[in-house]
Amino acid sequence: MSMTVSLVFLALLMAVFGGWLFSYSLRVRPWEAQAAGSRQVQGLGGGQVPPAATAPRVGLAVFLAVVASLFALTISAYLMRQEMAHDWRPLAVPGLLWWNSACLVLGSVALQLAWRAARHEQPARLLRGLLAGGGLTIAFILGQALAWWQLQATGHYLAANPANAFFFLLTALHAVHLLGGLFVWSRCLFRLQHGATPGAMRQSVELCALYWHFLLVVWGILFILLLRT
Amino acid sequence: MCGARDMAFPYLNMLSYWFYLAAVLILMTSFFVPGGATGAGWTLYPPQAISPGTPGIDGGILLMFASLSVFIAGFTMGGLNYVVTVLQARTRGMTLMRLPLTIWGIFMATVMALLAFPALLVAILMMLCDMLLGTSFFMPEMLNLGEQSGHEGGSPLLYQHLFWFFGHPEVYIVALPAFGIVSDILATHARKNIFGYRMMVWAIIIIGVLSFVVWAHHMFVSGMNPYFGFLFATTTLIIAVPTAIKVYNWVLTLWRGNIRLTVPMLFAIGFIFTFVNGGLSGLFLGNVTVDVPLADTYFVVGHFHMVMAVAPVLVVFGAIYHWYPKITGRMLDDTLGKVHFWVTFLGTYAIFYPMHFMGFAGVPRRYYGYGETAYIADSMQTLNAFMSVAAIIVALVQLVFFYNLVRSYFHGREAGPNPWQATTLEWQTEHTPPRHGNFGAQLPVVYRWAYDYSVPGAKQDFLPQNMPPEAVEADDAAPRRQP
Numbered sequence: 278m279s280m281t282v283s284l285v286f287l288a289l290l291m292a293v294f295g296g297w298l299f300s301y302s303l304r305v306r307p308w309e310a311q312a313a314g315s316r317q318v319q320g321l322g323g324g325q326v327p328p329a330a331t332a333p334r335v336g337l338a339v340f341l342a343v344v345a346s347l348f349a350l351t352i353s354a355y356l357m358r359q360e361m362a363h364d365w366r367p368l369a370v371p372g373l374l375w376w377n378s379a380c381l382v383l384g385s386v387a388l389q390l391a392w393r394a395a396r397h398e399q400p401a402r403l404l405r406g407l408l409a410g411g412g413l414t415i416a417f418i419l420g421q422a423l424a425w426w427q428l429q430a431t432g433h434y435l436a437a438n439p440a441n442a443f444f445f446l447l448t449a450l451h452a453v454h455l456l457g458g459l460f461v462w463s464r465c466l467f468r469l470q471h472g473a474t475p476g477a478m479r480q481s482v483e484l485c486a487l488y489w490h491f492l493l494v495v496w497g498i499l500f501i502l503l504l505r506t
Numbered sequence: 507m508c509g510a511r512d513m514a515f516p517y518l519n520m521l522s523y524w525f526y527l528a529a530v531l532i533l534m535t536s537f538f539v540p541g542g543a544t545g546a547g548w549t550l551y552p553p554q555a556i557s558p559g560t561p562g563i564d565g566g567i568l569l570m571f572a573s574l575s576v577f578i579a580g581f582t583m584g585g586l587n588y589v590v591t592v593l594q595a596r597t598r599g600m601t602l603m604r605l606p607l608t609i610w611g612i613f614m615a616t617v618m619a620l621l622a623f624p625a626l627l628v629a630i631l632m633m634l635c636d637m638l639l640g641t642s643f644f645m646p647e648m649l650n651l652g653e654q655s656g657h658e659g660g661s662p663l664l665y666q667h668l669f670w671f672f673g674h675p676e677v678y679i680v681a682l683p684a685f686g687i688v689s690d691i692l693a694t695h696a697r698k699n700i701f702g703y704r705m706m707v708w709a710i711i712i713i714g715v716l717s718f719v720v721w722a723h724h725m726f727v728s729g730m731n732p733y734f735g736f737l738f739a740t741t742t743l744i745i746a747v748p749t750a751i752k753v754y755n756w757v758l759t760l761w762r763g764n765i766r767l768t769v770p771m772l773f774a775i776g777f778i779f780t781f782v783n784g785g786l787s788g789l790f791l792g793n794v795t796v797d798v799p800l801a802d803t804y805f806v807v808g809h810f811h812m813v814m815a816v817a818p819v820l821v822v823f824g825a826i827y828h829w830y831p832k833i834t835g836r837m838l839d840d841t842l843g844k845v846h847f848w849v850t851f852l853g854t855y856a857i858f859y860p861m862h863f864m865g866f867a868g869v870p871r872r873y874y875g876y877g878e879t880a881y882i883a884d885s886m887q888t889l890n891a892f893m894s895v896a897a898i899i900v901a902l903v904q905l906v907f908f909y910n911l912v913r914s915y916f917h918g919r920e921a922g923p924n925p926w927q928a929t930t931l932e933w934q935t936e937h938t939p940p941r942h943g944n945f946g947a948q949l950p951v952v953y954r955w956a957y958d959y960s961v962p963g964a965k966q967d968f969l970p971q972n973m974p975p976e977a978v979e980a981d982d983a984a985p986r987r988q989p
Binding site for chain 1 (some may be wrong): 514515582586587589590593594595600601603604617618621622623624625627628631632639640641642643656659660661663664668669671699703704707708715718719811819888953954955957958969974975976978
């Protein structure tokens with residue numbers, strides 16, 4: 278059953294959360310009070326949340342889980358629609374998508390370098406990394422739009438076949454998420470241009486880089502799906 | 507309750523509210539567009555929802571889709587904030603296993619909603635494509651009012667899968683916060699620790715997880731492989747296990763407790779009765795063979811109203827009576843509250859209990875008039891009239907509740923900081939109602955769980971979460987344990 282994709286995703290997510298909680302709840306006796314000097318009273322939640330898990334990072338992780346759920350469900354719908362009807366004519370994926378994918382990979386690498394530059398307080402490198410990352414992503418989105426135009430020009434209209442419709446839907450959903458990322462990226466750039474230090478930018482750049490890596494992985498999965506079906 | 511001054515992301519919190527308000531306003535607008543608001547029901551099943559002739563097809567349904575999309579965006583912001591606040595903004599000592607069950611219920615419901623709402627969003631986007639761009643995700647080839655629809659090959663069943671993948675967790679998204687709140691109300695007003703706290707937490711989590719693998723029990727009559735029917739019936743019935751654990755634990759919390767029959771407590775006990783009644787009829791509907799004849803009858807309406815409409819609403823009322831003193835600094839009127847409870851509680855039974863019998867008699871749901879229908883007995887009409895009268899009475903008594911809310915705000919008895927002698931942190935704030943930042947200069951430090959009522963050996967009847975063990979006075983009169 279095609280919903281398995283979504284169920285496997287949810288099962289993995291719940292297993293991680295459940296396992297984490299299980300490891301705490303087993304050893305804990307909630308009805309016992311702790312004295313003021315005890316470990317649990319000293320730290321936040323008794324050290325249950327690692328120090329690296331800051332609020333913005335956890336916030337991003339939760340948001341990525343939501344986005345992953347959205348894509349897992351769309352992929353489920355894709356596979357289900359393919360199974361359910363006999364009108365599915367596979368779409369020849371435009372070769373341009375390979376170039377677009379390369380742009381996205383390089384964009385992700387550039388943002389990783391920008392994150393590194395922010396960690397090492399290197400403003401020039403940070404700016405270069407950010408500009409390259411954003412520029413390559415804009416190139417990716419324009420490339421996707423060009424691929425759409427190519428498909429339309431060769432008669433593969435949106436409404437002509439469910440495979441076409443899903444191609445447009447999946448690529449559009451992915452591009453919208455990248456556009457959201459570009460909004461945050463433009464704010465980073467704005468702050469940098471207005472004198473923010475790399476140290477102050479570190480968290481924002483880090484979140485951008487992680488978001489880009491995630492969307493790269495999502496694109497990889499979508500691209501493989503489109504190529505194989 | 508978790509000892510935070512504010513949400514983890516206050517700006518996002520504000521933004522989520524404005525998105526929510528925009529969603530409501532967009533939906534309200536649909537009443538004023540040509541063709542009126544949506545007439546496709548809450549499930550919005552295609553092909554009917556977007557076919558010519560359906561009320562609202564000229565714009566109302568489109569506005570509903572827009573409203574839902576904005577709502578989901580707003581909820582994602584709010585939900586993300588809830589999850590991060592519970593995980594990150596707890597005060598010192600507030601471990602996960604010391605969180606009040608209210609927080610656990612809200613937390614798990616939020617996690618579920620974050621993962622389930624994307625299914626609705628995907629379904630809406632695909633339906634919008636079918637409606638506006640002529641795709642055929644859900645729309646099959648069909649003749650409508652003598653005209654070819656222009657779609658072909660789409661699968662309405664695909665929509666149902668996506669919709670119910672959201673729709674069933676939604677039931678528990680409504681119920682889980684109520685489960686948490688009722689646990690706290692019962693413990694506070696029975697002056698007893700909640701029975702089986704860890705079991706209660708795990709039951710919340712297991713219910714949340716299982717609710718994602720039962721969605722197709724809403725589709726038994728839509729047609730499916732019999733093995734899938736068996737699978738989904740099994741998973742549906744398995745959910746009864748953690749749910750029953752919760753019910754037993756609520757009852758065992760009451761067992762030999764020092765029960766104070768306050769208005770919140772009445773609503774909490776009313777919830778247990780109603781939830782058990784509604785849950786038991788769910789066992790009927792969870793079985794494929796019983797569900798098939800009962801599907802789309804009044805039995806279903808009776809079941810889900812008892813279990814997910816009336817029961818959680820009773821808890822919402824209980825919660826308002828419980829926390830109103832902290833929100834306003836004044837008590838709600840007790841007599842008016844009791845009138846409100848008894849008429850609402852008994853009245854809802856008068857409305858929804860007879861529906862089960864009507865369902866057995868085969869009366870279908872979703873019709874506003876039956877006309878000359880031979881197989882529906884006249885007595886059903888009498889029963890229907892009785893239910894309508896009961897519904898009007900229940901609706902009217904809600905006016906008493908609103909009157910109580912307004913009157914008590916100005917003339918209610920002064921509540922003081924902790925009128926119910928509760929242990930959780932919100933009752934320990936410096937000011938009532940709490941001021942901005944909740945806790946004054948210092949955040950409270952938590953030393954114990956939220957259920958230290960009637961602790962053996964302690965002089966106090968209750969020990970607030972922020973009371974250090976050193977501050978607990980020993981009860982000299984208490985019988986000492988033999989060494």
